[in-house]
Amino acid sequence: MQEIEKNDAQGLVGQAQEPQRYNPAEIEPRWQAVWDADATLYAAEPVSGPEKSSKPKFYCLEMLPYPSGQLHMGHVRNYAIGDALARFMRMRGFNVLHPMGWDAFGLPAENAALKNATPPRAWTLKNIEQMKVQMRRIGLSYDWAGTEIATCLPEYYRWNQWFFLKMVEAGLAYRRSSKVNWCPKCATVLANEQVVGGCCWRHEDTLVEQRELEQWFLRITKYADELLDGLDTMPGWPEKVRTMQRNWIGRSEGAHVEFRVSGMSNTAAITVFTTRVDTIFGATSIQLAPEHPLVKEWVKSDAGLATAVAEMIAQQKVARETGDIGNIEKHGVATGKTAVNPFNGETLPIWVANYILADYGTGAIMSVPAHDARDFEFAQKYGLPIQRVIGSLTSLTTDLPFEDEESVALVDSGEWTGRTPVEAQEAMARFAEEHGFGKKTTTYRLKDWGVSRQRYWGTPIPMVYCTNGHADLKAGGVVALPESALPVLLPEQIEITQEGGSPLGRVAEFVNTTCPVCGGPARRETDTMDTFVDSSWYFYRYTDARNSGAPFDSEKANYWFPIDQYIGGVEHAILHLIYSRFWTKVMRDLGLIRNGEPAERLFTQGMVIKDGAKMSKSKGNVVSPDLMIEKYGADATRMYALFAAPPDRDLEWQEEGVAGISRFLARVYRLTVKYAPMVRAMESRVRGDETAPEQFAGQTADGAALLRTLHQTIAKITADFDGRWHFNTCIAAIMILVNEISAAEPAMDAGRVSRATVAELLRSLTLMLTPFAPFLAAELWQQMGETSVVFQQAWPVADAELARESEIEVPVQVNGKLVTVLRLAAGVEEAEVRAASLADEKVAARLEGKTVVKHIVIAKPSGTLVNVVVR
RNA sequence: GCGGGAGUGGUGAAAUGGCAGACACGCAGGUCUUAGAAGCCUGUGCCGUAAGGCGUAGGGGUUCAAGUCCCCUCUCCCGCACCA
The missing domain is CATH 3.40.50.620 (HUPs)
Incomplete structure (x- = not known):
């Protein structure tokens, strides 16, 4: 049992001179130099052989940047999130792969070459060096030596x-x-x-x-x-x-149906794609895209048609330029030709219409005005007949166009009359196939790459x-x-x-x-x-980046994949992220890997904005990370990026906020440095064993209160990393802890808090800062006398016993309105809560002359609450 | 038009259906200083001297209890947009 050593703390602290001010400009480069000197500092453990890691693996990946030469705040945010996670997972005992590289091919290098006569390769490599310096300054824990790739180098491409x-x-x-x-x-x-x-x-x-x-x-x-x-x-x-x-893939199930063109050779036919073949008895015209091959044929012998079609195409071009494509008015021109509906032999006029897309389906449709809003609009404009073939089961009075497929049936549709649309779609497609003029078909919006x-x-x-x-x-x-x-x-x-x-x-x-x-x-x-080819598989190369005989070793890739957490901007949702899924499937089918999807979890962080708008040169609202680091330090800059908003939301960059974080770090620095001599003076045996409960038996009230907050904080942050990633509230929790330790300074100075407690507080605080402010954490760890690497320490473990409150606050409501808050001993019986709530003066006053209808006592892990319902 | 997200103090934001506004920024007052800066202390949703009342875009509902769940409406942001 550890006795509380009075005056020890006071004595030691008393000797300390005015503590040094927090100076990130001095601390950060010093630690960076130490870290840069160790090429294997952030290397993952081997994945095979006698040295094979016994830890569970964790592949933490951020999207690789284009080496423009300048890191921007979006990068800083992206990498701050990934780095916090990677550092946390290492401390939690995972074998972490945290790689970085460069998406180094692309047009800007050629533009730069044009502008200032620098060869693209030299320009790109120079930018990479520049950005790597910036990333190192931020203290990102990448395994540069083991993983770094540049896609513009022959070893990669x-x-x-x-x-x-x-x-x-x-x-x-x-x-x-x-x-x-x-x-x-x-x-x-x-x-x-x-x-x-x-x-x-x-x-x-x-x-x-x-x-x-x-x-x-x-x-x-x-x-x-x-x-x-x-x-x-x-x-x-x-x-x-x-x-x-x-939506991008745009799978659509339907049918192809051939309509023979009248008066032409037997082989001339128009194939339409429709998802509603059940409405084919309601088709009153055929509509072709202006670029349809048959139209191109017909304009040769029809000058009038040629002019109309040319105008249509020109108009579409204009609309596209002015951004009006989409709400452009529908119009069309009759070709004078007709086609035959194979289901009922009806002759339909063939039109060319501007609302038919050439590159979707077959570029030709059957127009069913009664059951398609677009066809309806078109038919009304040109007076084309409207033939209803779907009715509700009870009446035909519904307004047109009527597009429902539920609780309805076909009418006036030959042998299919009375069938439901869904049944008819299946049956009619089969009928078409049996008679050789159509078949069930699926079309996609996705085209080959x-x-x-x-x-x-x-x-x-x-x-x-x-x-x-x-x-x-x-x-x-x-x-x-x-x-x-x-x-x-x-x-x-x-x-x-x-x-x-x-x-x-x-x-x-x-x-x-x-x-x-x-x-x-x-x-x-x-x-x-x-260049999207490069980024489609780069994350596999990271697992074996120096392999000169193969893109990567399958065993290594199979160990690391799928990526456990991929972090990047949502702007790649249908570019990089669809291409790389495709590439993964191709590699799987080539037998190179086992997994069919590249990433288990994807996180898309919000944008960094300034003055309500996305940062851009043209708006002149760009905040330079270098400037921030210079003024406030890398720790403050990256920590602010995590503090100002939850990571999935947009983040408004406010420099005052960075200054605030910097002040907070200065408080942590001052506080820790003040007590560091005391922590240092403790025997390492005691110091290293601070979570053993016996250290805290006989604890003072002040010490117990501090430890309670500490362990609540550990529990909260640990849970947040594993769960919802609200780093902003994690950092807020650390601030609360620091505020509380600060407020307890007089108690600590007076020896009312044991040395072991002070040591545990400051050591755990430092460990918890590591994912967010690694430079400061390393500095403070050393100041407390440690020679080990702070981010290789185990993450602190929350002790539920120490975190338990001795007293609870019980809000008491009358008819749902808060009247008072009672302070009761933890673990109090429900009957006692009930009695105490009625005994309270303020509550009693509200009950005067009323009848208690209900007396609700809610006791949950999150808290206890009383609601007295009166009439 | 369709799909997704959001709407809470002066600002960024917080709140497993259970005390709305934690934490921070800003602001105000104080302290220290020859002065300033930095620090430190106090206050800060709105109305009200106060007691108290009102408050989570607006309206309705469920519930002992709603920022949170359900219905309707409005606004903003993002994506898709004549996809047959």
Whole structure:
């Protein structure tokens, strides 16, 4: 049993001079130097062999940045969240993989080259160095030596080429000519996912043009169903992201039906896609998209139609430019042709309409005005007939258009009359198939991923065009290089100009090569890969980043995957996050990995805003992380990013708030430094054993109260890390603890708190600060006489016994309104609570002349409450 | 139009159906100082001198009890948007 040593504390403290002021500008660089000197400080433990880690694994990942050269606050927030988690999980005894790298290919490097004549490679590598300095200053616990990758280096991008060849072999990469999105500013093609509202994702005010080009595509549509269905089994992903992906994939079940065109050869037919084949008896016209192949045919011999269609296309272009596409008025033109409804032999006029999308379904529809709002609007405008074929079971009086499929039945629909729509859809599709004019079909909004880019700074596509005509049919008629020819290196000496065409096409030494099959002269593919290829699998490379014989070792990947926690911005919901799911499935089917999804849990943090708007150069509201660190320190900056809002919400950056955190850290510093000599002077045996309950037997009231708050704080923070991630309230809890310790200073100085208690308070406080303010934690740990590494210590364990309150507060309500708060001993009987609540003066006054109808006593772990209901 | 999120003090925010506004910023007063800065102490939802009353976008409901659950309406943000 430890006796309380009076005056000890006082004596030691009395000798201390004016404590040093908290000076992050001195502390942080000093610790950074110590940490930087140890390349394995944050390395994960081995995953195989005799040294294999016995700990459970935890893969903590933040999205890798593009090396623009400048870290912004969004990065700081993202990485502060991930770093707090990684540090916490290490202290909780997990084998943590916490990697970082650079998404280093892409257009900005070429633009910079144009602007100031720096080669893209040099420019990129310089930016990486710059940003790495910034990230090190923040104290992020990445395993740089073991994991760092830069996607622009051949050690990395050769595996992009390797995967590409594997996909060619598997029929997943192919070349074809098609209409593609062209950004005039980027001077390259974009994938559908990179077109946002008709504009380029990098140039939000630049309209994307349509061009017909030969392109390489990856067959992501092969996985459309799996990508969609998998979303249902991913509870660790935000519903928002899953919904966005569902919409993007856009699976739609329906049927194709062929309508023969009258007066043309027997083979001429229009195939329409419909999800409501049950309404086909209500079809009163056929509508084609202006770009439909038949329309292109017909305009040749019909000048009037040609003019109308050309106008339509022009108008759509204008609407897209002004952003009005979507609420553009419906209009159309009759072609004069007709087609036959195969279900009832009716002859329907064929129109061209501006509301029919060329690239969805078949670009042709059957128009059923009675049961489709859009067709209804169109038919009314042009006086087309409206034929009702679905009725409610009781009457036909419902307004048109009537789109319900529930509790209704078909009318005037031949042999299907009386069937429900759902039954009829199935039966009619089967009928069409049996008679050879249709079938059940599923269409998707998702299209194959166009990966060719007419740019220099990207991964060369490892294909050649043989002049002798050697052609690999699997590769779309060109020749795939053998694996042994990899990597196909990007030439270093290159002149970047604004000329059209792929810059690589102007480098003769690159272009001219030999055919791997016949040895004859051949031309290399001069397009490079979309940079989203790089980021589709980078997190697998992290598990084995120095492997020169394979993209990674399967055993290592299988150990670490799936990622336990992935953290990043929601802006990648349908770009990176859908591509990387696809890539994972491809790698699984190649036998490289076992998992079918890359990440168990995904967290999308909110934006950092300033003055109510997203930080941007054009708004002039950008806050520089460097400036913040300079003024307040890295600890204060990253801690503020966690304190100002819960991590999933947008965060308003207020510099006064950072100053506030800095003041708080200064208080912690002063407090700890003041008592550090006392803690240091204690025998390490006692010091290191502070959680043993016997240390606190015979505890004073002051000490017990402090320990109670301490253990409540530990419990709260531990639970929050495991649960809801409200780091803002975690930090608030630490502040409450510090406020309380500060207020108890007189008691501590007077020796009314045992040394063991003071030591436990300050040691646990320091440990809890580690995930949020690692520099300060390291400093204070050392000041308390420790030589160990603070973030390698075990996370403190909450002791429920010490956390228990001796007294409870019991609010008493009368008719639901608070009247008083009683203070009662913890563990008091319900009957006593009941009696005490009625005995209270204020309560009694309210009961005067009334009858007590109910006397409710709620006793829950969260608290006790009384409500007296009177009449 | 569809889908998702949000609406609480001067501000950022907190509250497993159980004391609304924890924690912090800002502000005010005080203390220290030749002075200022920093620190420290006190106060700070609104109305009211007070007792007290009123308050979580607005309206209704369920409940002993609603910021929280249900219904309707409004506003803001994000995503999708003629997807047949």
